[in-house]
Structures are given as C-alpha cells and as structure tokens.
Amino acid sequence: MIISLSVLHFLISQKKNIGFPSPCMGQTGLPSSLFTRICCEKDVIAEPLFKAAGAEVDSRPCVVSAGICLVGAPLFKRLGVLLLTLRAARLPAISEKLASRISGSWVSVLLYRRCTSSVVKKFFSLAAVSDEEGVVVPLNQQVAEEITVLACLAPLAAVDISAPVQKKVYATDASLKKGAVTARRVSQHTAEIWWLDGDKKGGYTQ
Numbered sequence: 001m002i003i004s005l006s007v008l009h010f011l012i013s014q015k016k017n018i019g020f021p022s023p024c025m026g027q028t029g030l031p032s033s034l035f036t037r038i039c040c041e042k043d044v045i046a047e048p049l050f051k052a053a054g055a056e057v058d059s060r061p062c063v064v065s066a067g068i069c070l071v072g073a074p075l076f077k078r079l080g081v082l083l084l085t086l087r088a089a090r091l092p093a094i095s096e097k098l099a100s101r102i103s104g105s106w107v108s109v110l111l112y113r114r115c116t117s118s119v120v121k122k123f124f125s126l127a128a129v130s131d132e133e134g135v136v137v138p139l140n141q142q143v144a145e146e147i148t149v150l151a152c153l154a155p156l157a158a159v160d161i162s163a164p165v166q167k168k169v170y171a172t173d174a175s176l177k178k179g180a181v182t183a184r185r186v187s188q189h190t191a192e193i194w195w196l197d198g199d200k201k202g203g204y205t206q
Helices: 002-014 023-028 032-038 075-089 096-110 114-119 141-156 188-197
Strands: 049-052 055-058 070-072 093-095 136-138 158-160 168-174 179-185
Touching: 075 096, 075 141, 093 096, 096 114, 096 136, 096 141, 114 141, 168 188
Parallel strands: none
Antiparallel strands: 049 055, 055 070, 070 158, 093 136, 168 179
C-alpha cells in the first residue's frame, strides 16, 4: 500500500500517466533487483490494482489520472451482492437466514463507505434471530426500496484515500434525553494524527 500511495502522489504532482513498474520503486531505498529477491511470492510489488487485508486498492493510471485512489471491498464482491440484493428485493417474502447472509455481506462492503449505511433502517432487523430453519418473513415495500437504493450505491461504496483530511474536528455525546456536538479547527498535521488514531480506543488522548 505504501508503494501504491507513492505512485498516487507522484502522478498527481506530475499530472501525467506513467507506466509500471513505477519509478517510485526507488523510494524503497533498495535496488530493484535486491527488492525482488527478498520479497516472497505473496508480496505485491508496484501493482496498480491489488488487495491488502481484504480491501481492493485501485491506483491504475486511468483512476489516478482523475486525481483519486480508491479503496473498498473488491468490485466483484460489490457487484455480486448488488445482483443478489436486487433479486431479493423483487420477492414478496424472504427467509431470515437469507436476509442474515445478505446483510452480513453488506456490512463488510459498507465498512469502507459508512455513510451509505444511512439508507438502511429496517432490513437488518430481518436477520435471523434464532437457529430455526425455514423461517420466512414478509418483505414489505419500505424494505424493498431500502435495499434497492443500497444496491444502486454499491459501485460507489469505496473511499478516495487521496482526499485531504478536514481540518475541523468534532466531538459528540448523548444521553437518553439530549445530544450535543462541538467542533474546532486544528492544524492539518493534528487533524491527520487524530484521523489515523480515530478508530483506536483512547487514541485521541495519546
């Protein structure tokens, strides 16, 4: 992923396409021949499209030339769950087990673009709550519309990691009766540090 990001920043700064293997390989500090020898067959070397920890990183020249670098669930997985969801949306009823499997697939997709989960409200409640087989529940119009909209958003469920970090940080809190939010502008460096540690419990206090 470090090599991919190097390719990204190089292309954006140069405003032109380059071939692969990338000249950014030189940024590793190792001769390319030595780098090739010490890497095992599972390592990814200067690939513009690859998977890392289950995520698909797309830094192909056609993507980077648009000023973006995308990370998300593999596209074939998003398209697969999209088609399955659209077929399920046409049904008058659905089994709890099938709803559970579809919703589970969507969770792994939406992790990379969490704002898209806001279109779903009722569908996840259909997931199986017992171990009984063959439990079928009605699929009403509201739920069908929810998952249809969700399916339409599947190709967009990826994040652009070249996007700058916003220099405005937010804090929220809530009780059973009220909620509150506050915000403050900070330096770019501070915002980037907080963003990197934001998913770690206690990271924002270190």
